[in-house]
Amino acid sequence: MKDIKLNILVLTLSDRASKGEYEDKSGPRIRELIKDFFEDLGWNNNIKSDIIPDNAEMFKKKLEEARNEFDIIFTTGGTGIGPRDITPEVVKPLLDKEIPGIMEMIRIKYGAEKPNALLSRGVAGVMGKSLIYTLPGSLRAVNEYMTEILKTLEHLIYMQRGIDAH
Secondary structure, eight states: OTTOEEEEEEEEEOHHHHTTSSOOOHHHHHHHHHHHHHHHHTOEEEEEEEEEOSOHHHHHHHHHHHTTTOSEEEEESOOSSSTTOOHHHHHGGGOSEEOHHHHHHHHHHHHTTOGGGGGOOOOEEEETTEEEEEEOSSHHHHHHHHHHHHHHHHHHHHHHTTOOOO
């Protein structure tokens, strides 16, 4: 299946990073992990990144524009319980199908060691023709989430495209 080509969006939600007050580390880390993963598979990919403030209207507009342009969307930031954490509230109503298992497993696996991991409200699902994953904004959490997400991503892409790879 070497002829698969993917358009991927990595979207960071951060008031401070969008103003240049804080260096976004989680978005570039997702890019790096995705690039390496698809290079190992021999799949072509085009990764676009953006940083926006924690603004629900702007975020929803970005997702609505991206839902049929990108095969996979990764967001980072906004999955906590702070007053500006709006990621799940914006994403959930846009999902055509939720994939709860991956995020539940991540919370349980890492929450057993670090109870604060249980506080993340990240979601995963299908939105239009896009797979979407919402990750926390911390670098450590991105590494943990991506370790688990990448275990299922190849199979999900086959399923999404109707390819029987069993």
